[in-house]
Amino acid sequence: MNRREKENIIVSFWGVLLVLGASLLFAAVLIFLLSSEPLPAVKYFFTGPFLSRYFFGNMLDAAVPLIFTGLGISLAFKASLFNLGGEGQIYMGALVTTVVCLALPEFNGLAGGLTALAAGSLAAGLLAALSGYLKVKWNVDSMISSFLLSSAVVYGVNFFITGYFKDPSSSLLSTPFIDSRYFLPHLMNPSTLSTSIFFALGGAVIIYFLLYRTRWGYEMTMCGLNPEFARYGGVNVSSYVTMPFFLSGLMHGLGGGFAVLGTYHMSIKGFTSGMGWGGIAVALIAKNNPLGVIPAALFFAYLNAGSKAAMLHTDVTFEVAAVVEAFVFFFITSEVIFSFIRRKRRSLL
Amino acid sequence: MKLVHDAVTIMTPFLLAALGGLFTELAGTLNIALEGFMLIGAFFSIVFVSVTGSMLTGILLGVLITVIFAFIFGAVSLYLKTNIFITGLAANLMASGLTVVLSARFFGSKGVVTFSGLTPLKGLHSGYSFFVYTSWLLVVVSWFIIYHTAFGLRIRGTGIHPDAVSSLGLRPSQYKLAAILISGAACGLAGAMLTLNVSAFVPGITAGRGWIALVVIYLGDRTPWGILAASFIFGLSISFSNYAQGVLNLPADIILSFPYILTVAAMTVYQIYRIKRKGGGLQHR
Numbered sequence: 001m002n003r004r005e006k007e008n009i010i011v012s013f014w015g016v017l018l019v020l021g022a023s024l025l026f027a028a029v030l031i032f033l034l035s036s037e038p039l040p041a042v043k044y045f046f047t048g049p050f051l052s053r054y055f056f057g058n059m060l061d062a063a064v065p066l067i068f069t070g071l072g073i074s075l076a077f078k079a080s081l082f083n084l085g086g087e088g089q090i091y092m093g094a095l096v097t098t099v100v101c102l103a104l105p106e107f108n109g110l111a112g113g114l115t116a117l118a119a120g121s122l123a124a125g126l127l128a129a130l131s132g133y134l135k136v137k138w139n140v141d142s143m144i145s146s147f148l149l150s151s152a153v154v155y156g157v158n159f160f161i162t163g164y165f166k167d168p169s170s171s172l173l174s175t176p177f178i179d180s181r182y183f184l185p186h187l188m189n190p191s192t193l194s195t196s197i198f199f200a201l202g203g204a205v206i207i208y209f210l211l212y213r214t215r216w217g218y219e220m221t222m223c224g225l226n227p228e229f230a231r232y233g234g235v236n237v238s239s240y241v242t243m244p245f246f247l248s249g250l251m252h253g254l255g256g257g258f259a260v261l262g263t264y265h266m267s268i269k270g271f272t273s274g275m276g277w278g279g280i281a282v283a284l285i286a287k288n289n290p291l292g293v294i295p296a297a298l299f300f301a302y303l304n305a306g307s308k309a310a311m312l313h314t315d316v317t318f319e320v321a322a323v324v325e326a327f328v329f330f331f332i333t334s335e336v337i338f339s340f341i342r343r344k345r346r347s348l349l
Numbered sequence: 350m351k352l353v354h355d356a357v358t359i360m361t362p363f364l365l366a367a368l369g370g371l372f373t374e375l376a377g378t379l380n381i382a383l384e385g386f387m388l389i390g391a392f393f394s395i396v397f398v399s400v401t402g403s404m405l406t407g408i409l410l411g412v413l414i415t416v417i418f419a420f421i422f423g424a425v426s427l428y429l430k431t432n433i434f435i436t437g438l439a440a441n442l443m444a445s446g447l448t449v450v451l452s453a454r455f456f457g458s459k460g461v462v463t464f465s466g467l468t469p470l471k472g473l474h475s476g477y478s479f480f481v482y483t484s485w486l487l488v489v490v491s492w493f494i495i496y497h498t499a500f501g502l503r504i505r506g507t508g509i510h511p512d513a514v515s516s517l518g519l520r521p522s523q524y525k526l527a528a529i530l531i532s533g534a535a536c537g538l539a540g541a542m543l544t545l546n547v548s549a550f551v552p553g554i555t556a557g558r559g560w561i562a563l564v565v566i567y568l569g570d571r572t573p574w575g576i577l578a579a580s581f582i583f584g585l586s587i588s589f590s591n592y593a594q595g596v597l598n599l600p601a602d603i604i605l606s607f608p609y610i611l612t613v614a615a616m617t618v619y620q621i622y623r624i625k626r627k628g629g630g631l632q633h634r
Contacts, residue, residue, distance in 0.1 A: 034454050082434060134613075138620040143381075143434065144563060145616065148609045151557050155606035163600060277442060284435060317453040322446030329439030335430035 011345065012287050015338040019331045020285070020299060027303070027324045031316055041314040048309020049302055057191020059298075059305035061263055065090065065272065066297035067200040068255030069279025071207045072248040074288040078211060079244040080224035082143040085128055086252050086276025088150025091157045093124035093253025097260045098267040099165060101178035109181035113261055116182065120260075121253030127153060128249025132242035142245070150276070161269050173269035184262040196262030201294065203254065208290040220244060252276065274322065281325055284332045300325065352588050357481060358546075360584025362387070362539040364484045366562035367569065367576045368491050369535025374566050375495065376528035377508035381437035382422050384559025385444035386533050390415040390540025391554050392448040396455075398545065399464045404479075408545075412537035418444070419533025423526045441559075449552050463549040480542040485577075487535070492573040504528055557609060564612045568619050586611055 028042050035041040049059045069086050076083040083089075097120030104112050130149060134140035167176040184194040211217035222230040223240040231237045256272055264271060278300050285299065286292030307321035331337065366383050373380035394411025401407050418440070426436040449459050456462045495501040504524050506514045511521035536559065543558075544550050565583060569575030587608055594604045 030450075034450065084438075134617055138617055138624060140613075140617050140620050144560065145613055147560055148557070148564075148613045148616075151560075152606040152609035152613070155602045155609075159600050159602035159606075162602070277438070280435075280438065317450055317459060319446045319449040319453070319459070322442060323450055326439050326443035326446055329442060330425055330436055331429065331431065333432040333435045334425070337429065 007342075007345075011338055011342045014345075015341050016285055016287070016332070018337065018341070019328060019334075022331070023324050023328045026327045027306075027320065030320060030323060031310070034320070035314060035316050037314050041310050041316045044313045045306040045310040045316070045320075048313075049305035051309070053188060054191045055305060055309060057188035057193035058308075059301045060188075060197060061191060061193040062304055063294075063297040063301035064196050064200045064262065065255040065259050065275045066278050066282050066300055067204060067293055068251050068258065069275055070282030070286060070293040070297050071203055071290055072251030072255070073279045073283035074286060074290055074293060075207060075211070075251065076244050076248040077283055077288045078217075078224050079220045079240050080227075081132070081241065081244055081248075083128060083131070083146050083245060083248045084143050084280075085131060085146035085150030085153075085249070086279050087273065088153035088157075088276070089124040089128055089249045089252035090256040090259075090272045090275050090279075092127055092153050092256070093120040094256030094260050094264075094272055095157045095160060095165075095175075095267050096120040096123040096253070097257035098175050098178060099160075101182050101260070102165070102176065105179050113182045113184075117254060117257040117261070120257040121250045124253025124256065125246045125250035128252070129242050129246035132245030136238045136241050142241070146245070157267075158269055161267050165267075167266075175267045177266050178260065180265075182261055183265060184258075192263045194262035196258040199254075199258060200297075203251070204290045204294055207251075211290060252279070255279075278325065281328055281332075285328065352585070352592060354477075355588035355591065356581065356584035357477060358584075359587050360580040361481050361484045362542050362558050363562050363565050363583055364577060364580040365480070365487065365539035365542070366532075366536045366559055367565040367580060368484070368487055368573060369532035369539075370562055370566050371491065371495075371569075371571060371573065371576060372504060372528040372531040373525075374571055375508045376504050376525045377511065378433060378525055378528065379563070380529065380532055381434055381560070381563065382419070382440035383532060383536050383562050384555055384557065385422075385437075385441035386415050386419055386536035387540035387543070387555045387559050388441075388444040388448055388553070389418045390537030391544045392451070392540070392550055394537070394541030395464055395544040395548075395550050404545075408538070408541045411541050412534050415537030415540065416530050416533045419529050419536075420526075422533075423529035427522045427526055445553060448550070452550065452552070459552065461549055461551050465548070478542070478546065480538065480545075483538065488573045488577050495573065500527075556605070561608060561612045564616050568615055583608075583611070583615075 027045060031041045031045060032038040049055050069090060072089075073083060073086065097116045100116035100119045101112065104115065107115065127149060128146065131142045131146040134145050135142040161175055162173045165175045167174055170176070184196050187193045187195060187197070211221065219230065219235045220240045222233070223235060223237050227237050255275065259272060260267060282293055282296040282300055285296035303324055304321045307316065307318050310316040310320070311318045366387055370380050370383050390411050393414040394408050397410040398404055398407025401410070422436060422440045425431055426433045452462055453459045495505065503514060503519060504527070507521045507524040514521045514524065539558070540555065543554050561583070565576055565579045569577070569579035590604060590607045593599065594601075
């Protein structure tokens with residue numbers, strides 16, 4: 001690593017920290033304005049996730065799908081592609097995983113679980129790849145098409161969960177439970193944290209390796225940085241549009257699949273909602289570095305867990321987390337903030 | 350005829366949002382925040398109408414709040430030099446979060462909030478609301494501004510060749526910001542129509558209309574008249590699918606997904622057509 005790269009990393013680090021710090025401050029101000037009992041609300045928001053084993057485990061568990069979606073978004077970003085279809089892709093992956101588990105009760109746990117995950121991630125991958133295909137074939141804007149296709153799919157999945165596959169004996173709008181043989185072992189009872197977190201961490205390492213240590217990852221990054229140059233260098237640029245989209249969808253599908261096998265054990269209407277957008281925020285904070293995705297996902301899981309704790313104990317609504325998340329989105333890509341830090345740093349040295 | 354009548358009502362929010370988005374589009378910005386602007390307009394218009402007791406004042410205040418929101422979006426993206434797509438997403442997420450948080454705080458509900466006692470603004474005997482006529486007026490106004498004023502020329506110049514605009518001693522970023530404010534005002538109006546038509550605020554009431562409006566801009570070949578035609582075709586197909594729902598007894602979720610599928614299909618067909626005709630197609634990246 002040369003000096004310049006080192007400086008970039010340090011500047012990114014402080015810049016991200018500045019934005020995240022500002023977002024926490026914003027959260028506190030927001031709660032003060034909205035709550036009639038602001039002091040306990042702020043206290044629960046910030047310390048809630050650490051108050052009990054249950055909250056802490058749930059927070060770690062909530063980071064799992066965000067790691068997967070964050071990785072999926074980072075992959076696409078590396079190829080300069082915006083995958084805005086994460087919401088539909090993770091939901092579809094979750095539903096297909098559930099349905100395959102329900103259809104294959106005679107399998108043993110491992111083989112059946114893997115089949116279900118493969119089917120779920122494949123379905124989500126193909127959904128995302130469609131946007132890439134339309135882009136390559138007819139130059140249809142992939143950002144808009146991925147969003148629109150995903151929105152259509154969200155309604156489609158709603159239809160299956162609340163209609164065709166609905167558990168008639170349940171009052172929830174959900175499918176029946178999958179067989180307990182497919183459940184991933186829990187790690188921190190009574191929380192929902194399961195071994196899915198190891199798959200998420202492993203996924204981050206694999207994607208890191210893929211992007212930084214393989215020819216494929218190098219070529220894809222080149223296509224993202226400068227497609228003309230990559231083409232001149234003999235790279236088949238169009239293959240690095242559909243493929244990154246496919247892999248991005250695949251990661252979202254895995255996120256949905258692990259949410260089913262590890263946490264929910266069924267598909268509930270709207271249960272992955274927000275995880276797709278969260279993945280984009282995570283990728284932005286991580287500056288698309290797959291290993292950076294892990295702490296970034298933990299930060300968002302913390303925000304969500306904090307607002308859940310505040311909601312349980314006080315009059316704050318859960319959506320405060322979404323507003324704080326949006327705040328991070330607003331400023332995280334600001335070049336001005338990052339060049340300001342660069343200048344400050346240089347003047348100090 | 351009912352089909353056409355419904356189509357005109359359905360198309361109006363698309364038309365208004367797309368007309369606003371046309372300005373940002375011509376100024377060289379793909380404004381994905383239209384959706385969020387509409388949602389802000391939808392929420393604040395009905396709240397202010399209910400608080401002030403006056404339709405016109407309420408709508409104007411709602412539009413004003415939307416313009417302020419658009420200003421924040423524009424100022425952050427232009428002056429803090431953020432990625433405008435990400436900041437656009439931020440605006441959308443902020444709008445959907447903020448409206449729910451405020452609705453929970455002030456109306457004690459995160460779901461549907463109904464407002465009773467509002468007198469709807471109806472047209473004479475046509476049954477179209479005030480918004481429909483306003484949208485038609487705005488088509489003409491937009492056409493005039495874009496093609497017959499110096500301001501319109503500079504907006505277009507900013508999109509085609511920002512350096513040429515700077516060379517005249519003007520600031521392209523100011524014209525971009527102006528375009529964003531215009532899109533905010535138009536989307537505020539579009540949002541106001543959504544809530545005032547049903548006398549209620551529903552979280553996420555915009556249901557992707559801002560995104561579809563973006564595609565309507567393309568399909569309308571980036572002209573006000575084209576957008577009018579494209580919105581009408583959209584309104585007609587949605588009103589037809591609503592009618593089909595009644596006849597075929599389709600599930601609601603399938604009907605809700607229809608506008609999105611239609612939009613992707615229309616966008617694809619349009620690109621194929623453009624490639625056949627001009628050997629290229631519109632693209633942002």
